[in-house]
Amino acid sequence: MYLLKEEMMTHNKMINIVDTDIDTDSILQISNLNVYAGDHHILKNVNLRIPKNKITVLLGPSGCGKTTLLKCMNRLSDLYKELDVSGHIYIENDDILNTYKNIPSIRQKMGLLSQRPYPLPMSIYKNVAYGLKLKGIRDKNLIDYNIERHLKEVGLWDEVKDRLHNSPHSLSIGQQQRLCLARGLAVKPRIILADEPTSALDPISSKIIENLFKGLKKHYTIVLVTHVLRQAVRLADNVIFMSHGEIIEQGSPEHLFKNPQTDKLKEYMVDGN
Amino acid sequence: MNRRKIIEEKIFRILSAIATYSLIATLAFIIILIFIKGFHALSWDMVLKAPKGGYYYGGEGGVLNAIVGSLYISIGATIIATIIGVPAALYINVYLSRRKRMQNFIRYILDALWGVPSIVYGAFGFTLMLFLGMNASLLAGIITVSFLIIPIVVRTFDEVLCNIPKGLHEATLALGSTRTEMAFKIIFKQGFPGFITALLLAFGRGIGDAASVLFTAGYTDLIPIHLDEPAATLPLAIFFQLSSPIPEVRERAFAAAAILTIIILVISLTARFLSKKYSISNLK
Ligand SMILES: Nc1ncnc2c1ncn2[C@@H]1O[C@H](COP(=O)(O)OP(=O)(O)OP(=O)(O)O)[C@@H](O)[C@H]1O
């Protein structure tokens, strides 16, 4: 029992590191990132810093390369043979595009939330436990403790605590999305990559996710792709506006949306929403 | 809706109804015919006894030798086909996911193999058997039938796996799984109902096929005990009895056909039950 407590404490400390470790203000730096698919230049020399413990919103018309940019950040771009990726993406001094470290451990630095929830084909409990087990946590008590913690973190605990061993397909889409978030948090990522996470959800579920993000940025850095301008205004600390694979403008939402510098952003603000 | 569309709609409805129901009627007719014709001969002796001397001239006994032989061969072959086919299907969908051309090429080959008549597998198995210096035996039958059904296992399972959304692959990898973990822990589970269907189809084809075991499994009135002994099979038992000039023996052929039908029915109902029970929306 004593051992268990100690483990929990070290575990909590690991989370706290995110809180205290604020000597640099950006957690992820991208330099000269180029992505081609054949002749199609999808991302054109992207340079970017993602500030730590902030919500960075990626904005831009459909097809401008937002999803591609996210996929490069956790090297899911590897899954597409046709994509030719070059440049540097630094996370905690690791150049993840040119590293000898194993890719799964790099991917664990980031949690992914996609447009639609994809629960794993196992119970609600095991969905969250899956990530913990990948992290090498085997102790049953510790797993139970963490599952409760992460489900509480996404506000799902009270809704599912009586049916932890049911299929996640018995949950609503919004609940499934939060389950996927909890599952991602179980891997203890530093960054959450969210690709239009609310676009398949009803307004109430979307609101819940938005509020979660506001709370989660205390511990995590969030990169959010959205098509909803108002969501960007509500959530963003930092907005990056892209068009045709290039970063056109970036800055705080107040600044950016009040005084858009380029015609492209002005147009997007009129038509885009 | 205008008049023409309404009439069109009605005609198509009737046509497709006719197609559906005539199909079901034909199937029912076949099964009823088998049972009626075999009814007299169908007895516990038939199921529980091996042929005694003179069985093929109307003497005592049953087709237990063929039931056991058929079950051994089809179950053995299904196990081998699973051991080879499941990893192959996972490989195509997980490891080759970036190589679309290779995927399509392999699928094309497997489809072609699926379409090869079983007598060709029989001939191939026979050649292989001679080459290895084996006799017609249970083992040779199992190996030949597994060649026959491997493409079925791979393609049926594969067809389900390739419909698994890419988002699930990405979500799984994003959590930090390796591809192997993803293949066996996630993709296999997600495709589990397809796995059951694959086994079922393969087993059904294996137990019902005569041509592939004709030269390779041999035929005997004894119940096979060792892998190197020849084994009788139900399709061949039906064939031999049906070609008899004695009406009672021909009746027994229908009884054997009824037994084969029942086995397939039982297996397919069990499989359906299992695949429902373990389907993703129902898991514990
Ligand atoms: N694997 C690929 N092969 C070829 N082209 C691709 C591939 N992935 C993306 N693209 C192209 O890259 C461009 C950017 O796609 P991406 O999905 O990143 O856009 P997006 O900004 O996320 O759009 P949306 O807002 O519609 O999601 C598109 O023109 C797309 O067709």
Ligand SMILES: [Mg+2]
């Ligand atoms: Mg996108």
